[in-house]
Amino acid sequence: MKFDPLFKALKEKSKVVDEAIFDLVPEKEPKVIYDAARHYPLAGGKRVRPFIVLMATEAVGGDPEKAIYAAAAVELLHNYSLVHDDIMDMDEKRRGRPTVHKIWGINMAILAGDLLFSKVFEAIAKIPTDPKKVVRVLDVISKTSNELCEGQAMDLEFESKDSVSIDEYMKMISGKTGALIDASATIGGIIGTDNEEYIQALSKYGRNIGIAFQVWDDVLDLIADEEKLGKPVGSDIRKGKKTLIVAHFLENANEEDKKEFFKIFGKYAGDVQGEGIIEEDVQEEVKKAIELLKKYGSINYAAEVAKELADEAKKSLEILPESEARRYLELLADFIVEREY
Template sequence: MTKYDELFARVKKMAKSVDDVLFKLIPEREPRKLYDAARHYPLAGGKRVRPFVVLRAAEAVGGDPSKALYPAAAVELIHNYSLVHDDIMDMDELRRGRPTVHKVWGINMAILAGDLLFSKAFEAVARAEISPEKKARILEVLVQTSNELCEGQALDIEFETREEVTVDEYLQMISGKTGALFDGSATIGAIVGTDNEEYIQALSKWGRNVGIAFQIWDDVLDLIADEEKLGKPVGSDIRKGKKTLIVSHFFQNASEEDKAQFMRVFGKYAGDAKDDALIHEDVKGEVAKAIELLRKYGSIDYAAEYAKNLVREANDALKILPESEARRDLELLAEFLVEREF
């Protein structure tokens, strides 16, 4: 058993405790369609990585992780609400191998289900067995996290209509879209577990860096991973015209001739998700040429190293905390996110 196998055995064990709380908050009740829609993604599984961060952060600063269960569920509810609404905006048909909420229950009910998940997150904080002062601070973090999620998503939508996005603009967008919720998870756990501001800020920095690195590594994998492990055709982001750190670096460094060649492929074969494999087969050679252009300017290596540096900085921030299994689990999780192959 590898160190990561042991880590995810602990993740799975803690996920069960989080799920017990999660489904108390979103039970089977009337209106049945609304609650069935709201329960759809949580029932589909997922590793519950963000709730794990909440629980381990609380323990890493010397707190009682059982007191962090409701705040951990709150984070998972916010995450799932954002997925429901993202899928509507992207008109995606599958999530975690299941039809998306709006495909099953329609767009109107899906919007309501997302809204319900969002409101239930604040109910979860209200139910937590912690002081009113800590509840108030956690609510502030959840509000700020939700604001940043919306801002990041808005920038992502705006970027779809632009030919070029700078490295700084991309990092601002992804800091909101993926960095904020990891930051919020780690910060909330720390608030539950301690009043030590240095510890809380250290975990906030860890979460922000890890969340950004997680998305950047996803973008790298889209270009270098084994297709079977990845579960989708390599180069999907190029076909769909997705703005990434890799693409931003390329545009800031490439010749006009190479930019023009890249743009002949980038975003030109988005197609329909149902035809993903077919479209990929038709344009495989063109996408491969585009990937080679990214390699030519070191853009893929740049992004990979950027993600790994973020993780190194994240784990360095944790050195202020006492040695513990909880702290080591957070360090291991960060390392895994930039070493995984899928």
């Protein structure tokens, strides 16, 4: 299989990063806050962001051993954002497990998120490299944290807006999803080299695959096999989530089709089955909405955008020397827009 070497490398590197994560967030007192903070890291995941840190360091000729705590830092920042996002969205499951606030309550979940955020800076302080590079990593993390908040704020604003433009949506996911993957690649470059061209090439790579990742997620929500996806197809339509696909539809559809779409879009927000609502009927309505999106080529448009971004990401790596690490980064870009879940 094309991606088997990538999956093997991800698994190997995740073990090293997990050791650093659980060194930073151990089992200790007060038990409740540390149990809550460890909940998402213990759930696993591919550890894509820390993998990018390590591979970016190696791809520019650096020692990935020196980047392990930097890799842990970006994963802790990611998990912090998930805890708080789940509270804002009132999601009850994450990675197939109950969310932190569902188990420990909102107040303790906020504290657990704050603890994870503080551990990000503890991790940065442990990076065994030139202090000037550590300060630069700190600057990247700080600015990335700002972008994450800005992107999330835009996403929350979108909920109350009747429509969102393509430009607005792309700006939002650039912050909410692109910024942290950009940071992962950039930080790896900073630790591994003093070559600014290499660092900027990695930054561009990370930003593009970060945006592509979210756009492809939006596509999968409408076309994926439900069992592989792990949730009902069209859940974004049920919830009324504004995506690039919806933005494209709204910029191209006639008024009659928009009206039909909005009769369904967001009608089943919260996935709560009200009295008299039958799941088969919901599915039929969602299918009608998906057909309207297909009518204007909106799903294909988003898929092409994701693939173009992945191609741009790979092109930006051409300046780097040929290496196994660079090939893994290129393979990751392909996987992001070829995955089925």
